[in-house]
Amino acid sequence: MKSLRYLFIALPLLAFSLVSCEKMLSVSSNGFLYAEDNTLDSPNDSLYSVAGILAKMQLLGDRYVMLGELRADMMDVTHNATEPFRELSSLHISADNPFVEVNDYYVVINHCNYVIQHMDTSIMVAGERYMKREYAVAKAIRAWTYLQLALNYGKAFYFEEPILTVEQTQRISKDASLMKTKDEIIDLLVDELLPIENVNYPAYGSISKYSSGSLFLSVHYLLGELYLWRNEYAKAAAQYYAYINDESKKVDVNNRCTQHLLTESNTRTRGTNIYQTETAVVTAKWLRLFDLGSENEASAVIAYYYTIAFGEFTNCNLVNYTKNKFYVAPSQRALDLYLNKTYDSFTSEESVSTTGDLRGYPCMIRKLTSNAEFIDPWDFDEDESKMAQVPYIDLYKEELGTYYIDFYGREEQDYVILQRATLGYLRYAEAVNRMGKPTLALAVVNRGLKSSTISDSLYINQNEVDSTLKAQWSLAKFDDNCGTVTRGQGATQRILFRTDLVTLQDSIEFVEEVLIEEMGLESAFQGNRFHDLQRMTHHRPEANYIGEALSAKFPSRRSEFMAKGEGDWYLPYPGEE
Amino acid sequence: MKTIVRMLALAVSLTLLALPKAQAQTAAQADSSVTIRGIVLDEATGQPINAATVRMKSIAVYTNESGEFTLKTKQPSTMMEVTAPGYDRRYIERRGRDFVRIYLVVAQLSNPMGSKGQVEVVTKELIPEGTAVSTVEDISLYTPMQTIDRILETRLGTIRTINRSGLDDIGSLMYIRGINSLNSESQPLVVVDGVIMESYADYESVHDGYFANYLANLDMQDIQTITVIKDASSLYGTKAANGVILIETGRSKDVVTKILVNAVAGTSLKPGTIPTLDAEQSRQLFSELYKDSPYSADEVSKMPVFNEDPNFLYYNKYHNNTDWSSYIYRNHGLHQNYSARATGGDAVGMYALSVGYVGNKGTLDGSDFSHLTFRFNSDLEIAKNITTAVDFTISSINAETRNDGMVSKTSPYYMSQVKSPLFHPYQYSKSSEDRNTLTSFYEEADDLGINNPLPVQEESEMGSDMTNFMALLRPNWKLNNSFTLNGLAGYQLDKMYEYFFTPHAGVAPFVNMADGHYEVYENEVKAQNMREIRYTLEARLNYQKQLDGHNIAALLGYRFINKDRSWTRASGYNTPDDEQRFLTTSLIRRKMTGEDLHVKNISWFVNGNWDYMQKYFLNAAVSMDASSRFGTEIEKGALKLFGVNWGFFPSVSGAWQISSEDFMANAELIELLKLRVSTGITGNDDIPDYMSKPYFVSHSYIEKANGLILGNLGNPGLKWETTVKNNVGLDLALFRNRISLSADFYRHHTYDLLVQKSLDPIAGFDNYWANDGELTNTGFEVALNARLVNTRDFRWEATATLSKYKNQVTHLTDGAFSTTAYDGEIRTMENQPIGVFYGYKFKGVYASEAEASTAYTKTDGTHDYYYNMFDNGSTAPVKAGNAIFEDISGPTGTPDGIIDEYDKTIIGDPNPDFYGMLSSSLSFKDLTLTAVFNYSLGNDVYNYHRRVMESMSTLNNQSLAVINRWRADGQVTDMPQAVYGDPMGNARFSSRWIEDGSYIRLKTVRLAWDVPYKIPFLNDLTVWASANNLWMYTKYLGRDPETSVSNNPLFQGIDAGLHPQCKSFILGFKLNL
Structure with a gap:
């Protein structure tokens, strides 16, 4: 009897001790998934x-x-x-x-x-x-x-x-x-x-x-x-x-800035004032080049989405940097690059001629108060006299239509473009130029690569193209291609070879400089500039394109920038002195 | 390891010390019965006491009419317990005597020292004699308004308690012997009837300035004893680093049915407020501040505040002299507390059933609460030798709250302090005919953006509901005379629901431009739900043996705890209107968060107690803990068994009751003399959940998609914090207990502190939790009790305690770091205590330009201004009217004339030098007058409240103190000039805001009358009245130096203007049926 009694004690104790403690202590949660x-x-x-x-x-x-x-x-x-x-x-x-x-x-x-x-x-x-x-x-x-x-x-x-x-x-x-x-x-x-x-x-x-x-x-x-x-x-x-x-990417002739200059009408119901100016209309439409929902040029982006309905989201701060807090703005160098160009009619229906590359309008003339603090667009309605014209970058945050219609249902999307059709073309040009095909490269900027251009010796030195190249660019899907520069400056043949170029190398270097400028005009403020300049310099170190560009931004520091080699531009790696 | 060796050595030496003597005596006394005779007398009168019980072990005898007794026993002990109705229990040492004269004292205020050996410990824990422990019993004698944390404050004095605020049920922070952790739990473990409670110190309320106080679930009348274990001698291994509070609830001990009824009602008075500027004074301040504001002089002159034309349509709106504090406080609060408790039973079952209700209307409008508690404790005999306790408890707390303190813009108190007296809470009629007529419409938020406190107070809907349920089964099987098997199965359910609504009316819409998104928040809704379920399973095998004066007790135990907590919080803005005060789908900026947390613990423990003749005591205990929070690959200090890591927590304690020795037979002066020593290891397992293993969490991506992202980097080496505790104590009682003293010296050393360490960026995580860092707490506690007068009709007893701890961070791997709270900087650094304030040293105000311009003496002997350095690197001279900050150092290590980061230093320490309590109890016949003071000396307080009220950098109304502000060259004052935006940083975090928070407070005065008349159906009746917080001496300028804005010990001593403790007056009676 007595031993039976001890058995009663021993059994539960044994049971406790024998159950694997590992299992007894294992916990999980609905809140996460263990890596295992x-x-x-x-x-x-x-x-x-x-x-x-x-x-x-x-x-x-x-x-x-x-x-x-x-x-x-x-x-x-x-x-x-x-x-x-x-x-x-x-x-x-x-x-x-x-x-x-x-x-x-x-x-x-x-x-x-x-x-x-x-x-x-x-x-x-x-x-x-x-x-x-x-x-x-x-x-x-x-x-x-x-x-x-x-x-x-x-x-x-x-x-x-x-x-x-x-x-x-x-x-x-x-x-x-x-x-x-x-x-x-x-x-x-x-x-x-x-x-x-x-x-x-x-x-x-x-x-x-x-x-x-x-x-x-x-x-x-x-x-x-x-x-x-x-x-x-x-x-x-x-x-x-x-x-x-x-990806059947093209530099679409239909996406010229002027197209929008002529056809955009004001459909917004709130905060319309600042968008009614001619230049602003260009802006709005230019940005739709990258509208991800339709035919677009942005082929890879970092996407953001924001709605007032929900509290948690990862924000794109670029709109803060460029507008609300106004930390950054177009440099004088950028303004010069854009304003030194002119826009001339592209087709006979148009009769527009104006100063500046239209692609610069997003950044050039927008309204901010004189002390350049962000003023809510609605406030502009009240007192326009307070405002001066200060250039700022209006590339980030494309507000969807609902923003202006229903404050409470507001939603916004924003994105940072990593890969873009036009830039793909320009980099293609960068490569073929260095392969010894400067006229082919320049055609990307001036006329667009398509069947009518590729075989036309007026634009492309036929020595630079072989049958494969011709076949590549004769595909019908490229027929709407136009020169990248024409979308901002109109006219079909904007850039001509300088007459003083003697050798092929001269032409290559000339086109390289054209491409550097064109890449800047085309993809300003989108995050590519520094590495584009670095890469071009990497192709031709003695030209030090990056040093030149920065010297244009800070003329007094020219000697410092021109002395820098490729390895001198890097950021300090964290944790290292 | 070194500690373990040290402890073993101590144990062995104590054994060796005790054994030879023990053996010698055993031989002499074996198998001979002993006769002890004696007499029991009333100490005050010298009269014999009839029917007193004298007990030695299991033998008990009663005294006859002459007070005499004769006790025969075959198992003599050195200790006799003597009890008599109406008298305090006494333990009498035999000291080899054959005749003892015993004096008993009429029961009165219990000995606040409560050191063991003098009170009965009914707790089933084996609390060894060498332990540093304090006990409180007979709680019901005290004001039933209070929660146990406040009882401990007034009864023990050796626990440092800080009232979180003056709200009646908000509870206190309790620090037992310093602060033993930086980032983990620092509050003691509370165990009720053997079941571990959850402190909820990490619970984040949705209300500003509100804390969930789980101790409010315990009705005071149900509590029988509170035992506080301060050293390492507990069986709670990884949970005991901050001390253990064992609470036993009352059970029926008698088959006779008894009914106890308590009824209490009282009132509290509205607290004082910081006096603010009146209309004229504030207008004057406005005019000075506007000078530097972005407004032009012309614009300022046109402002309605300065428009003195009485015909101006809105003249009335801007020309009031409102005392806003009169709108947010009631003149009187109302407390009610009713409880009833019935006990009784029969041979098979005993029960104790109690219900309690507390109703409270606070002086701050919107701080009402009610508690309802129900407890059923029963003891059943199931079979021969098998009994079980079956207990149920349900409690419910419904508290109405408002945001409190100077932090929240929707705190009524904040608004009442900073809102300009020029405005009025109600609108004036808008028609020009009767524009002097006030309407019943609330005024909107004013032109300065300060809300109208009235609608916020009246239209807000905020509260916190807590419901708790506990069911407990405690079977007990007596196997034979030596072995008993105890079990415990507990189920606890805690639910918390909090709701929050601030109205649109009277509240300035908040415009959020933070992320570049223009949003207007009008009203706000939040709700939070928390549910926690805990299962506890425990089994203990007890062994007891008495043999020839040796008492041996041992136990082997096992405990398993499973804790599941889940909580969700939802919030949003802009309900359709102020009538809809709940979460709706139409809200904007909707946010939902929550967690699903599970923790499991296993603990094995062994405890052995030995004593000989109650002279020599020795205890050794070990607990072995494993937890789901521990890592799987702990490198050092863990024992890997059955696939998990175990922490190992041994402790040894010993005591020598010198007064029990025969050689003390003639030292009648000395009633008790006992030496106690203990050492041991405890732990803290409050590791953030799931930190040891890597896991992925869901993350929303462009609204419509969810991605899995790495939520945690595993650290399988993560383990508990370890605290080694050493204690030496002495208990001394003299002159028949007329004077008693208990003193303890301790040293705690905590290592493997849970800290966040920085990590190489390649993992993408900045920090990770690791065990690193050390701190120590050393200190002493002394409690002195004196029965100054003891006559038949008049008795006077006084108690004083004095405690001190010195806390020091001794090692931090990643170096010193700062934590920001309430615009102040808290520094954690080596060789400094926890929570020190770090900032500039304020030395007054430059009275004149001449003084300011020559304040700095350069190395070449010329003079200059001091210069303030700003964040962007620019500097500006510190001119007359600005604050003087001490130039302590510079980039080169010497003062440089520039006031910048290099001049920051430690400017205050919130830890007190000394703290404790004083009490006095005077009895005359059936009347007893008790007064309890508590005090804290040398603790610094960061008066954030005052900083808000004296900064003079915005258009907020300020305190009356600012009328001394500097206004003209040559004016000597320590209040800087008023400058909009405070460009010179006069109001920066500096010693200007650090004050000595020392205080002594008359916490309670109580007069009780034990009605001496026989009343039919009543056994006894006590009527009492008490007054709380009547008086306080302090130099502190804020409302209450005793305040704590957070459960985080780093933020102790920050006064954010929470509700202070108010005077209250309470009348009650207690009757036994």
């Missing part, structure tokens, strides 16, 4: 993971534009600007400048690494390795992000292991062999991307106001840029053509 359970073995998993990467990319948008523009010649700080902006503009950049932080780049890389390592690409759906598509998306984003690090810092920790623990962080950050130079990274990225250059991307349809395709980076476009950095021009040209051809 995030297996990425179904299409849904991969969709969430890709959306996670894109969400983290949103952190890079502001920086992409500020590092790409404020350090270059066409953007400058205003008297409102705080120290970090002043540092970027003057290129005296300290290591504790928030724009110098690298965390956000590595967040994106780390999420890509996770997807790349864990994505089960063996799953077949409808006879296709279905998840290979998301795998490719992640690889392209990782490559773009590494390229940003490499271009900005000249080096970066290159690793493919997803970091999930503190211990991994400490181990990898101590491994000096993982610190690669810009050139090493570019080589690695080319090897990374070549195997997936022809993989189809997933099509999720529309997310919010964006078509999913515009959220993913083109691998051809990326490879084109990488080859340009390696001065491998033929490969670069081939990649850019592949991008243009695959």
Whole structure:
């Protein structure tokens, strides 16, 4: 009896002790998914993971534009600007400048690494390795992000292991062999991307106001840029053509600025005053070149979406920097570039002639108060006398129509453009020019590449084109192509070869300078300028295009800028003196 | 490890010290029965006490009419317990005597020292004799308004309690022996009837200045004893670093049905406010401030405030002299508290059933609350040797709140302080004929953007509802004379619902331009729901043996706790109108957040107690804890068993009751002399949930999609904080307990502090939680009790406690860091205590230009102004009328004439030098007058409230103190000039706002009358009256130096203007049926 009694005691105690403590202590939550359970073995998993990467990319948008523009010649700080902006503009950049932080780049890389390592690409759906598509998306984003690090810092920790623990962080950050130079990274990225250059991307349809395709980076476009950095021009040209051809991208003649100058009517019901001026109408329509819902030129963007209904969103700060807080504005150099041009009628129906490249209107004449603090557009209605005309950048935040109709239902979208058709064409031109085809390159700027141009020796030296090239550009889908410059300056043949050019090399260098200016006019304030100048300089170091451009912004510092070599432009890598 | 070795050494040496003696005595006393004779007398009168019980172990005898007794026992002990109705219990040491004379004292105020050995500890914990412990029993004697944290403040004095605010149910912060953690829980563990409570110190209310006080769920009448364990001698391993408060609720001990009824009603008076400028004074200040505002002189002159033309249509609107504080306070609050408790039972079951109601109308309009509590405690005999306790508790708290303090723009008190007296809460008629007539319409927010406090107070709808349910089963199986098996199964459910609505009427719309999106917020709605369920399972095997004077007790126990908490919070702006005060889909900027948290703990514990003849005591205990919060790969200090990491928390304590020794037989002067020593390790497992493993969270992407992003970087090495506690104590009682003293010295050393460390950017996370950093707390606690007069009719007893702790951060890996709170800077740095204020040293105001321009003497002997350095790198000379800040250092380490970051220094320490309580209890016949004071000395307070009221940088109304502001060259004052925007930073965080918060407060005075007459159906009746917070001595300029804006110990000593403690008067009676 007594022993039975002890058995009663012993049994529950034994039961307690034998149940695995590990199991007893395991906890989970509806609030998250443990990394060990995030297996990425179904299409849904991969969709969430890709959306996670894109969400983290949103952190890079502001920086992409500020590092790409404020350090270059066409953007400058205003008297409102705080120290970090002043540092970027003057290129005296300290290591504790928030724009110098690298965390956000590595967040994106780390999420890509996770997807790349864990994505089960063996799953077949409808006879296709279905998840290979998301795998490719992640690889392209990782490559773009590494390229940003490499271009900005000249080096970066290159690793493919997803970091999930503190211990991994400490181990990898101590491994000096993982610190690669810009050139090493570019080589690695080319090897990374070549195997997936022809993989189809997933099509999720529309997310919010964006078509999913515009959220993913083109691998051809990326490879084109990488080859340009390696001065491998033929490969670069081939990649850019592949991008243009695959996505049927064109420099659409219908998207000229004048088109809108003539046809836009005022349909807005509130805050109309400031948009009624002629110039403003151009602005509004020019921005619709990039309207992601329709025929568009932006082929990859970092997308933002904002609605007043919900409290949580990742904001694009560019509208703050350019307008509300007015930290940055077009530089005098940018104003000069635009205003030194003229617009002349493009077609016989038009009879417009005006000063300036119309593409500059978004940045040139907008109304701000004299002390340049942001005034709500509604206030303009009340007292226009308070305002002076101060140039500011009106590129960011395209307000959707509802904003003006229903205050409470307001929603806005905004985006930072990473890859753009016109820029693809101009970079194609950059490559073919260096391949010894300056007239072909210039045709991109003046006439547009299409069947009527490619065979016309008036515009293109026929020695520069072979049958393959002719076939490439004779496709009907390119028939609406026009010269990039014509959309802002009208007239079909704006830029002529200077008469003093003797050799082919002279012509190439002339076209290169044209392209530098044209890239600036075409894609101002979008984040490309600094690296475009760097890359052109990389093609031809002795010309020091970047030094020249910055000397135009700060004439008194010419000797300092002209003395800088390629390695002297990098940002200080955080944590290093 | 070193500590463990040290403790083992101590244990062994204590054993060796005790054993030889014990053996010698055992031999002599074995198998011989002992006869003890004695007499029990009333100490005051010397008269014998009849029918007193004298107990030695299990043998009890009664005294005869002459007070004499004879006790025979075969198992003699050194200790006798003597009780008699109406007298305090006494423990008498035999000290080898055969005849003892015992004096008893009429029961009165319990000994506030409550050191063990003098009070009965009914708690089932094995609290060893060497432990540093304080006990309170018979709570019901005290003002039933209070929650237990306030009881501990007035009864023990050795716990540092800080009232969060003066609201009656908001509770206090309690610090037992300093502050043992930087970032984790710093509040003591509270265990009610063996079940661990949740402190909710991390609970974030949706109301500004409001705290969820879980202790308000306990009705005072239900509490039997409170035992506070301050050293490492508990069985709560990783949860005990901040001390343990064990609460036992009342149970029936008698089959006779007894009914106890309490009824209390009282009133509180409205608190004082900081006097503000009247209409004329504020108009004068306006005119000075406008000088520097963006308005031109012409514009200013046209402002309606300065328009003195009585025919001006809106003259009335701008020409009032309103005392806003008179609109937000009621003159009197009303307290009511009724409770009834019935106990009784029969041979099979005993029950104690109680219900209580507290109703409170606060002096601050909108601070009313009610509590309803129900408790059913029963003890059932199920079979022979098997009993069980079955308890149920339900409590519900409904509190109405308003935003409080100087932080919230919708706090009625804030508005009443800063709103200009020129405005009026009600609109004047708009028709020009009767424009002097006031309408009943509220005035809107004024031209300066300050809201009208009246509609905010009256039309807001804010509150906090807490509901708790607890069911408890505690079976007990007596296996044989030595072994008992105890079980405990507890289920606790806590629900909290908070709602929040601020109206549009009277409130200035908030225009949000922050993210470049123009938004107007008119009214605001929030709601928060929290639910927590806890299961506790516990089993204990107890062993007890008595043998020849040796008492051995041991237990082996197991505890499993499962905690599930989920909460959601929703908020938004702009309901369709002020009548719709709830969440609707039409809101803008809708936000939903929430968490789903689960924690599990397993604990094994062993405890061994040994004593010989109640002279030598030794205890050793070990608990072994595992938690779901611990990492899986802890490098040091953890034991890996059964697939998890276990923390290991041993403790050893010993005591020597010297007065029990035979050689003390003639030292009748000395009633008690006991030495206590303890050492041990405790822990703190308040690690943020799920931090050890990496996980992904959902993140919204361009509204329509959700992405998975990495939410946490795993740190599998994460573990508890460890606190080693050492204690030496002495208990001394002299002259038949007329004077008693208890003193303790302690040292706590906490290491593996949970801190955030910075990480290489490649992971994309800036910081991670890790164990690093150390701090110490050393101090002492002394409690002295004296029974100064003890005659038949007149008795006087006084108590004083004095406590001190010295807190010091001794190691921080990533170096010093600052935390910003209320525009102030709190510095955490090595060799400094927690929470020190860091800023500029204010040294007055330059009276004249001559003084200012020569204030700085350069190295070459010439003089200059001091210069203020601004954020953008520019400087400006500090001219007359501006604040003087001390130039302490510069970039080169020497004063440089520039007032900048280098001149910041430590300007205050919120930790007190000393704290404690004083009490006096005077009895005359059936009347007892008790007074309790508490005090705190040397603690600094950051008076943010005053800073808001004296900065003179906006057009807000200011306190009367600013009339001394500098206005003309040569004026000597310490109040700087009024300049709009304060460009020279005169109001910056500096010692100007740091004050000595020392105070002594008469916390309560109470007169009780035990009605001596026989009343039919009544056993006894006590009528009492008390007055609280009647008097306070302090030099502090704010309303109440005892305040705490946050449960975070870094922010102790910040006065954000929360409701102060008010005077209150309470009348009550207590009757036994």
